Amino acid sequence: MGVSLSSVSALLARIGSARDVAFGTYLLPPGPVRDALVAAARRGAHVAVTLQADPYRNPGGARGNEETARALRAAGASVRLLESAATPFHIKAAACDGVAFLDDRNWTQRGPEIVLADDTPRDVALVRAALAGRGGADTALATRKDESLRREVELIERAGTAAVTVETERVGTSPLTDALRRHARAGAPATLIVGRTKHHSGLERSALAKLARDGVRVCEGGKNEKLALAGRTAWIGSGNATGANGRGAAQLEWGMTTQDPALVGAVRAALARDARCAT
Numbered sequence: 001m002g003v004s005l006s007s008v009s010a011l012l013a014r015i016g017s018a019r020d021v022a023f024g025t026y027l028l029p030p031g032p033v034r035d036a037l038v039a040a041a042r043r044g045a046h047v048a049v050t051l052q053a054d055p056y057r058n059p060g061g062a063r064g065n066e067e068t069a070r071a072l073r074a075a076g077a078s079v080r081l082l083e084s085a086a087t088p089f090h091i092k093a094a095a096c097d098g099v100a101f102l103d104d105r106n107w108t109q110r111g112p113e114i115v116l117a118d119d120t121p122r123d124v125a126l127v128r129a130a131l132a133g134r135g136g137a138d139t140a141l142a143t144r145k146d147e148s149l150r151r152e153v154e155l156i157e158r159a160g161t162a163a164v165t166v167e168t169e170r171v172g173t174s175p176l177t178d179a180l181r182r183h184a185r186a187g188a189p190a191t192l193i194v195g196r197t198k199h200h201s202g203l204e205r206s207a208l209a210k211l212a213r214d215g216v217r218v219c220e221g222g223k224n225e226k227l228a229l230a231g232r233t234a235w236i237g238s239g240n241a242t243g244a245n246g247r248g249a250a251q252l253e254w255g256m257t258t259q260d261p262a263l264v265g266a267v268r269a270a271l272a273r274d275a276r277c278a279t
Contacts, residue, residue: 148255
């Protein structure tokens with residue numbers, strides 16, 4: 001199989017039959033995914049779940065993850081709540097027996113998202129290591145933010161005169177936005193789609209102003225996906241277009257560049273959908 005398009009429904013089915021489930025996400029509220037993990041633990045599967053103990057500026061999310069941890073532990077699962085000061089954890093991934101699943105959002109099932117299934121042994125091993133708190137990379141997949149975003153920057157830098165479109169939930173001035181600005185200044189089409197929010201932070205406003213000033217089309221109202229496209233090459237991941245400095249360099253994320261026609265087509269369709277928003 002290698003890497004292919006999948007879905008949250010396919011993940012739920014796999015959790016329902018797997019003997020060994022490792023799962024991680026930033027936020028895990030009550031819902032079908034949590035229910036599937038609880039059911040798997042109760043039937044005797046080995047279930048290990050990793051969550052961020054203190055999601056950024058989200059005390060409700062912290063309380064929710066703690067409540068989820070209690071429910072999972074009561075069912076027999078093991079749960080790790082990682083403190084962001086020691087191990088920033090933003091990856092959305094799972095490994096069910098020999099298949100890894102990767103999501104660019106938080107397994108929402110209520111909105112657009114791209115889910116990949118990957119049975120390449122080295123990638124599955126990377127995902128399992130990341131869910132245990134250790135990021136890394138191989139030729140196809142990165143599970144550290146710095147390396148994941150480096151590959152996204154590389155996609156932009158290799159685009160030549162081709163149009164480049166990036167979608168992110170949040171943005172900050174970084175090597176990624178610098179690459180987009182250079183692309184636009186060279187006269188090539190460049191678009192940034194950013195998630196809808198009532199209030200951008202000062203850092204976000206500054207980054208968006210610089211992008212617009214250099215000719216990048218800024219489109220607000222995206223669906224919080226993390227995607228990039230240049231010609232026949234796409235990048236898909238879980239990391240936002242923000243910096244990867246200091247502790248954030250090792251933040252657990254995932255990202256991959258691909259030329260697989262099905263994956264590139266899915267990214268192209270998602271970006272075309274979200275680029276229709278008002279500028």
